[in-house]
Amino acid sequence: MPKKFTAAQRAYIKKHTTYHEPGPDETDDELNIVPFLDIVVNLIMFLLMSISSVAFYAQVEASLPSYSRGGVGSRPPDDEKPLNLNLTVVENGFILAGSGGKLAPGCQDTASGSVITVPRTGNAYDLPALRTCASRVKAEFPDEVKITVSADPLIEYQFLVQAMDAVREDDEGETLFDEVLLSAGVR
């Protein structure tokens, strides 16, 4: 059976049972770090993007031919006559030459005159053929790692890089000629 409350009792009950909605500053006694988190996430995104673009770069090393032995291309003097392998990029293809003379197409023997070792096929340079050719030379001279790379004045730099790629290692990843000396290209 309900009982009768006096006004004072009612006021007391109300005072102790009203639900007080907490304000935004009262809900948590911690700092509101959500805006800070937004900034951090954005920063991470930005940095991640710029770093991933760096990961796509590599470098190709080359040095200048030096008269004295030194620098990247230094090797102990051999008893054998050095191969002195030369790669020249010209308009019509690649010319490979050693101290014995220019290599004829097929890379088996040398030839004289204006011979192109690896002629251009159609519009593109025949890079697989150059790689095959370099592998043959490497089989003959297994200790040789130096190659002097040069080109005609109008040859674009990207073809030079492709040529260096082709002679650096074979299809199996075995090193062929990876010590590149860059020459000014006077034929």
Added chain:
Amino acid sequence: MAEQEQATAADVRRIIRKKKKRMPHPEHHGLNIYPMMDMMTILLVFMVMQFASSSAASITQNEELRIPYSTSTVELQETTPVQISRNAILVDGEQVLELRNGVVDPSSKQGGGNGFLITPLFREMQRVAELKKLIAAQNTRRPFEGNVQIIADGRTPFRTLAEVVYTLGQSEFKNMRFIVNKTQNLGGG
């Protein structure tokens, strides 16, 4: 009908307890994001460090500078960058010379059209070399090795490249590191 009984203090307390039970509890809501914050901060610091250590981050490729592709997998090493775009040569981000379609103007070369030494580039590289040697003299852990990074447009004619390389060689920079885009296939991609 009987008259209502006067409520006692005990009744008042009972009523309060009952009403309080029905009131929503001020529960602790929200995910605990502190572990995530820790992780994020560590990631951020790590990335900032990496960002600061890689100078190559400043390479921006555009129509004037398209870097060729290569199968090389050699990681970048930080050295003085020399950038050859279609219309300028930049050393460490500062333009030293203007090019016309990747060709050096004969007036900028010693000996004119047939010359190889690019005078403004030579002067700048000598200055850089002197600076590097000065650093090397103070700090044995950073010797002067004549390393230089070449960031060149793929369409640069070999003549220009040879001139730049010759000029660098004259200013004692003998180890060239050509910056390329990585690719898997021979012949670019």
